[in-house]
Amino acid sequence: MVFGAIIPLFATQTLERERQKHFRIVRSLDEIQERKAIVIGRAGTLVKPGWKLVIVSTVKGFFGPRELHRIIDGIVRVLKNDPDTAIVIACPEYLALHNGFRALLKFLHNVRDYAILTGGRVYLVTDPLAWDPREFALLKRLED
Numbered sequence: 001m002v003f004g005a006i007i008p009l010f011a012t013q014t015l016e017r018e019r020q021k022h023f024r025i026v027r028s029l030d031e032i033q034e035r036k037a038i039v040i041g042r043a044g045t046l047v048k049p050g051w052k053l054v055i056v057s058t059v060k061g062f063f064g065p066r067e068l069h070r071i072i073d074g075i076v077r078v079l080k081n082d083p084d085t086a087i088v089i090a091c092p093e094y095l096a097l098h099n100g101f102r103a104l105l106k107f108l109h110n111v112r113d114y115a116i117l118t119g120g121r122v123y124l125v126t127d128p129l130a131w132d133p134r135e136f137a138l139l140k141r142l143e144d
Contacts, residue, residue: 022115023108023142025124032123034086038078040071041090041125056091065091065098068107075111079118087111090125092139101135112142 026032029039029047037051043062047053054074055062063071075087089095089111096104108124115122128136 021143022120023112023122023124025126025139025143027125027127029088029090029125032086032088032125034088034121034123036082036084037086037088037123038075039088039090040075041088042094045090051088056094065095068095068099068103072107072110072114076114079114079120083118083120086121086123087115088123088125092124092126093130105138108139108142 029045035050037047039045039047039051039053040056040063041047041053043055043057043059045053045055054071056065056071058064063074078085078087089108092104092108095107099107108122111122114120124139124142126139131139
């Protein structure tokens with residue numbers, strides 16, 4: 001009888017911990033169940049209704065892939081004004097190509113820290129096979 005009372009308590013605590021994850025790596029946008037989101041992505045990225053696409057491109061008039069400081073400023077503004085809006089980074093490979101992996105990792109750590117401080121959520125959309133094993137292990141550590 002004691003176990004019957006403990007199991008629901010344990011399940012509730014586990015669900016609470018899952019809800020508190022501020023950074024998750026997913027393989028596709030379809031895995032993300034959010035009502036509102038800002039998607040940092042490439043031109044042509046299809047987003048769900050209620051989501052907004054912020055295009056990263058070398059074409060004039062958009063956020064440049066080397067302008068990580070401008071991208072993070074926009075993310076911080078969104079998280080401060082509306083922490084219920086999820087941040088989705090859908091082009092990490094493109095950002096790494098233009099900035100190098102170390103710069104991308106620093107950027108992602110900053111984004112994750114802001115999400116933790118504001119109660120927000122960040123999703124990184126990527127394929128594990130796009131990274132060498134060491135790089136992907138470092139990305140996975142952001143989920144801890």
